[in-house]
Amino acid sequence: MIKKDVAMRDILIKSSQIYYQFLAQNDLGLENIKIVDFSISGNEVYFSLKSKLFNVESLILRIGKSDFFIGNDNVGAKYYDEKLNILCLEVDESICANLKKIKKQEISLLSDLKFLVKSVEDFFSQGSKISLPNQINELKPSISKEATLEQGFAIENIFSHPISYVWGPPGSGKTQVVLFESLLNFIYAGKKICVLAPTNNALEQVLKTLIKKFDKLGLNREKILRLGMPTNSFLTDYIEVCDPNILKKTTPSNLFNFDINTKDRLKESLLVGMTVDGFIRKYRALDIKFEHIFLDECAFTPLIKACALCVDNTPLTFLGDHKQLSPICEMPQKDIAIGDNFYANLWNLSALNLEEFISGDALDKSNPIFSKTQYQEVFFKNICVLKLTKTHRYGDNLAKILDEYIYKNGLRGTDEHTELFYIDSKSSTKDEKHTNISEARSILELSRLLRGTDYAILTPFVRQRKYMIEIGIPRDRVWTIHGSQGQEFDTVVFSPVGLHYHLTDSYNFKALHALNVAVSRIKKRLIIVCDYEFWKMQQGQFLKNILDISKPFDKVIRLSL
Numbered sequence: 001m002i003k004k005d006v007a008m009r010d011i012l013i014k015s016s017q018i019y020y021q022f023l024a025q026n027d028l029g030l031e032n033i034k035i036v037d038f039s040i041s042g043n044e045v046y047f048s049l050k051s052k053l054f055n056v057e058s059l060i061l062r063i064g065k066s067d068f069f070i071g072n073d074n075v076g077a078k079y080y081d082e083k084l085n086i087l088c089l090e091v092d093e094s095i096c097a098n099l100k101k102i103k104k105q106e107i108s109l110l111s112d113l114k115f116l117v118k119s120v121e122d123f124f125s126q127g128s129k130i131s132l133p134n135q136i137n138e139l140k141p142s143i144s145k146e147a148t149l150e151q152g153f154a155i156e157n158i159f160s161h162p163i164s165y166v167w168g169p170p171g172s173g174k175t176q177v178v179l180f181e182s183l184l185n186f187i188y189a190g191k192k193i194c195v196l197a198p199t200n201n202a203l204e205q206v207l208k209t210l211i212k213k214f215d216k217l218g219l220n221r222e223k224i225l226r227l228g229m230p231t232n233s234f235l236t237d238y239i240e241v242c243d244p245n246i247l248k249k250t251t252p253s254n255l256f257n258f259d260i261n262t263k264d265r266l267k268e269s270l271l272v273g274m275t276v277d278g279f280i281r282k283y284r285a286l287d288i289k290f291e292h293i294f295l296d297e298c299a300f301t302p303l304i305k306a307c308a309l310c311v312d313n314t315p316l317t318f319l320g321d322h323k324q325l326s327p328i329c330e331m332p333q334k335d336i337a338i339g340d341n342f343y344a345n346l347w348n349l350s351a352l353n354l355e356e357f358i359s360g361d362a363l364d365k366s367n368p369i370f371s372k373t374q375y376q377e378v379f380f381k382n383i384c385v386l387k388l389t390k391t392h393r394y395g396d397n398l399a400k401i402l403d404e405y406i407y408k409n410g411l412r413g414t415d416e417h418t419e420l421f422y423i424d425s426k427s428s429t430k431d432e433k434h435t436n437i438s439e440a441r442s443i444l445e446l447s448r449l450l451r452g453t454d455y456a457i458l459t460p461f462v463r464q465r466k467y468m469i470e471i472g473i474p475r476d477r478v479w480t481i482h483g484s485q486g487q488e489f490d491t492v493v494f495s496p497v498g499l500h501y502h503l504t505d506s507y508n509f510k511a512l513h514a515l516n517v518a519v520s521r522i523k524k525r526l527i528i529v530c531d532y533e534f535w536k537m538q539q540g541q542f543l544k545n546i547l548d549i550s551k552p553f554d555k556v557i558r559l560s561l
Contacts, residue, residue, distance in 0.1 A: 009125075009127065009128075012124040012130070012307055015304055015343040015344055016118070016120045016121035017121060018340060018341060019117055019331060019344045019347050020114055020118060022330070023113060023117065024114060026330075029117070029330055030111070031110065031111040031112075032108060033049055033050070033053065033110065035047050035049060035050075036049065038099075040096060040099060043092065043093065044078065044090055045088070045089045045096070045099060046086055046088050047087045048085065049085045049109070050085075051085075053087065054201070055200065055277075056077065056228070057116060057200070057275055058112050058113060058115045059077075059087075059111055059112075060109070060110040060115065061075050061089065061107075061110075062110055063095065063099065068095065070089060074092050075090070075092075075095065076089065076090040076245075077090075077229035079235050079246070080231050083233065084232075087109070113330070117347075120305060123308050124308070126284065128311035130358065132310060132358050132359065132382065133314055133315050133316055135315060136159065136161060136162050136315060137186075137292060137315055139186070139189055141158075141181070141182065143181060146177065147177050147178075148177075148390060150389065150390065154178045155178055155182055155185075158292075158317050158386075161315075161383075161384040162315050162316070162382075163315065163318075164383065164385075164386060165319075165320075165384070165385050165386065166178050166386045167320070167385060167388065168388030168389070169321055169394075169411060170321075170488075171394065172390060172391045172392075173388060174320075175209050175296070176209060176213070178386075179206070179294060180209075180210055182294070183195070187219070187271060192271075192290055193271055193291055193294065194271075194290040194293045194294065195207070195210075195272070195294045196276050196293065196296065197276070197295070198275065198297050199275065199297070199300075200229070201231075201485070201487065202297045203228075203273055205486050206273075206296045207224075207273050208237075221240040221241050222241075222265075222269070223270045224240075224270075225266065225272050226242055227243050228275060228278045230242050230243075243262055243265075244261050244264075245261070272288075276305050276306075279308065280305065290312075291315070292315045292317065293314050293317070295317070295318050296320065297319075297320050299321060299322040300324075300327060300350070301327065302327040302329070302347050302349070302351070303347075303353045304346035306354050307357070307358070310358065321520075322352055323407060323513055324513055324520065325481075325513060325517050326375070326510075326513070327348065329344075329347045329348040333373060342365050343370065345370050346369075349369070349372060350374070353372070353378055355381060355383050356368075356369050356372075357369045359381070359382070374510070375510060389410050389412060390413075391411065391412070391413055391414075392413075393413075393522075393523070394413040395417035397413070397549055398417075398519070398526075399411050399412055399413030401546060405506060405512060405545070406513070418522070419524060420525070420550040421526070421527045422547055422553065423442050423529045423552070424531070425441075426438055426531060427531045427533075432463070433463070434463040434497060434498075435463045435464050436495065436497040436498060436531075438531070439464075439496075439497065439531075440467050440473075443468060443493055443495060444468070446493060446529065447473050447474070447493075450491060450493075454490040454491065455491040455493060456477055456487065457477055457478045457492075457495065458479050458484055458493070458494050458518045458521065459478075459481070459495040459496075459497060460480065460481050460496065460497065460500065460511075460514060461497050461500075461503065465478050468495070481515075481517050482514075482517075484518070488521055488523050489522065490522075490523050490524045491524060491527065492518065492527070494518055494528050496543060499538060499541075504543065506540075507541075526546070528543065528546065530543075532547065535547055536548075
């Protein structure tokens with residue numbers, strides 16, 4: 001067993017090293033975030049950015065030829081204003097003096113995925129035993145009358161199994177009921193638990209939902225602690241739950257008790273939230289033992305990062321939907337098959353493959369996990385899978401299509417149908433690759449009508465997003481499907497651009513799951529802007545079936561929005 005433990009750590013370390021080398025050799029994983037302007041006030045620096053930040057855990061400030069990892073002693077993170085697209089940092093006096101002398105062209109803000117990969121390697125290099133949890137919590141959960149039979153069954157099994165997976169589409173109560181009531185049981189029992197998510201945005205979305213529900217019960221917000229850099233809106237609305245190290249840099253002294261530090265808050269907090277990358281970087285330094293760990297959006301979390309949750313025999317619950325996006329791995333499957341690159345497949349597969357990997361007999365290329373693709377079936381033996389098949393997010397009209405194409409588990413929706421509309425943008429003969437000018441112009445007109453409402457425009461293509469912004473659609477309203485992960489909007493406008501095997505062709509599982517993400521962002525209505533006649537001829541396509549039950553978006557409907 002000792003030999004297997006050592007071999008397991010060696011594989012995790014080697015996987016990180018191989019992936020790091022691939023990124024470095026192919027100039028991948030490093031994104032230069034353009035700085036429009038910056039200003040200095042005292043030792044605070046405000047950077048106005050051209051593009052949005054999607055990962056605040058991997059930022060580097062480059063001044064001349066010197067790099068400073070944001071979050072260390074010299075450069076501290078304060079907050080990120082996602083609406084104004086401003087990043088605020090606190091720097092020491094020497095860096096501040098240097099910034100005042102240097103030209104703007106010599107200052108760069110970088111997002112370096114390699115930094116996160118190195119953090120994973122460092123975590124496993126410290127030598128903890130990696131094993132699936134085998135202990136359960138002794139609490140007998142109390143379940144509210146509001147929980148459905150499915151939801152109640154899920155809550156009971158979270159407490160009676162060392163590792164569980166709550167699977168359900170948006171609106172099925174994963175967060176609002178199952179996660180909330182499970183956490184409530186732990187909190188009332190005075191037990192410390194941890195909630196994780198793969199991205200900053202996903203973490204804040206789940207915490208906002210939970211805090212609002214806790215507020216209604218009169219639960220003291222100071223029992224909740226959110227570690228890491230918040231967005232400005234989260235900091236403004238939920239200042240009591242933010243990391244004291246952040247607060248000391250952002251709030252006037254009369255608004256916060258500076259005698260309390262992060263370690264003190266950790267002692268008094270019962271619910272601790274952070275990103276998975278934050279957990280990997282900070283867990284050992286926290287020096288605390290959680291009673292239970294909950295990982296939201298588990299299907300988007302790489303398998304290798306999920307292994308970091310298996311070091312202290314802590315019961316573990318995954319929540320998510322493996323019929324949506326898988327992890328983003330920069331190494332293509334064809335490269336993973338070359339030489340020792342097979343180890344890097346641990347970055348390509350999701351957390352849901354955890355049992356298959358850790359319980360596998362072979363720790364070399366003969367282990368099936370190393371040749372598995374993202375969309376192959378996941379096998380569960382000891383992980384308790386809890387399915388939620390009733391959603392209040394969709395009407396039965398849309399739920400039936402989603403069940404036919406994606407879930408195949410009897411998914412049911414509400415009696416009130418989801419509002420589904422289309423706008424026929426007609427065909428466009430002068431489009432560049434991955435850009436549809438007709439769709440973009442129709443959406444520009446539509447965006448003016450939607451002004452002042454909660455809406456988002458989604459497209460699978462980066463070029464289409466860029467073109468829509470260029471013609472005047474507000475930048476903060478246009479997203480790629482991947483960029484929208486974790487967000488929700490009353491109205492989603494979808495621009496498919498064209499039939500593309502990897503992005504919109506539902507005969508490809510990867511494209512089908514991405515389309516499911518786009519649809520699952522809606523709270524009230526979906527408007528598909530497309531070449532209607534073209535898509536109506538695409539027999540068997542997911543989008544064609546939605547268009548079959550959609551209505552034209554006319555002026556009368558517009559006035560009711």
